[in-house]
Amino acid sequence: MYFPPFFYGYSHPITHAVVICLIGLIFVLTRHRRIGLGIVTLGALWVTFCAMPVFVDHLQRGLEDQYAIKPASAYPNEGAIVVLGGDIPPHENSDWNDDTNITAATRAGFGYLLFKAQRAPLVLLSAGHGGAQDMARMLEQQGVPSTALLIEDRSKTTYENALYSAAILRHQGIQRILLVTSALHMPRAVASFRKQGMDVVPAPAFSSQLNSPFRDNHRWRPQRAELWRCSHILHEYLGLWIYKLRGLA
Known part of the structure; x- marks a missing residue:
């Protein structure tokens, strides 16, 4: 199954946050202010979490820890x-x-x-x-x-x-x-x-090339570079889900 270039944008946390915030704005404009502001807050929290090394590490381990790395x-x-x-x-x-x-x-x-x-x-x-x-x-x-x-x-x-x-x-x-x-x-x-x-x-290669440069320090502090890493990890989750949905895996 071919993923067009724009699919990679769909896996980026900022794209998710923009979509979530737009949905929240629609609720605000239709006089559902509290619901809309709650949705906008959810979008902001999502992109914040996706910029935190500790959260991105957890997502990464969910994929990488499925198969042991051995010599x-x-x-x-x-x-x-x-x-x-x-x-x-x-x-x-x-x-x-x-x-x-x-x-x-x-x-x-x-x-x-x-x-x-x-x-x-x-x-x-x-x-x-x-x-x-x-x-x-x-x-x-x-x-x-x-x-x-x-x-x-x-x-x-x-x-x-x-x-x-x-x-x-x-x-x-x-x-x-x-x-x-x-x-x-x-x-x-x-x-x-x-x-x-x-x-x-x-037989997975020894280590991911997406290791966080902030793994040892500032694990809870949002970092812009983590958004790129998170995007690649989410791409794998979305890709696996789509493959299974389409009967390709």
């Missing part, structure tokens, strides 16, 4: 490792063999660590707009043979990641996979792949 060696052997594109890959000159650094926090990097740990003989890279080819090039530079790589480069959405990847995997006779994506994105990705009939072992 590559802790996963079982499966038919293939499926890596979804969409994040910034590790730098080619970074230490790809260190599972404690930023490499393990990226999708391509953690997929490499799983392959290096011999968790599967094949790595399927799923991303459109040249993303799959870029990941393949980097993995080959790290020593992954091209014969171990499968490319899915038509997808634009998580649903299409699952749809097109499942077709390739079935052609290879593979049913069970290790699925690699960010911890934040994992619930929607797992639901999408299972909807396509795949047996999925979630």
Whole structure:
């Protein structure tokens, strides 16, 4: 399912607050002043909460804590490792063999660590707009043979990641996979792949790239940067809800 660009605006707390306040204004103008002011207050409270690191952390954990984050060696052997594109890959000159650094926090990097740990003989890279080819090039530079790589480069959405990847995997006779994506994105990705009939072992990258810069200090103080982080988290909640509503996950 394709989400148009304006969908991302719908997931932003300021958009929600504006809509709520407009509804409140309608009540005020129709002589329901107390109800209208209450609704406007609700809109202001919503955007305030969404700017507070402690609240956004709670929303983030609701998605990320569904699947445990483990080192590559802790996963079982499966038919293939499926890596979804969409994040910034590790730098080619970074230490790809260190599972404690930023490499393990990226999708391509953690997929490499799983392959290096011999968790599967094949790595399927799923991303459109040249993303799959870029990941393949980097993995080959790290020593992954091209014969171990499968490319899915038509997808634009998580649903299409699952749809097109499942077709390739079935052609290879593979049913069970290790699925690699960010911890934040994992619930929607797992639901999408299972909807396509795949047996999925979630293998989230080590840490979210949306960690709050205010995690240790001022956790209760509203911060403008938290609105951006909250928007991305709410996008995942809304995306998962829409996928399930449409029968795509």
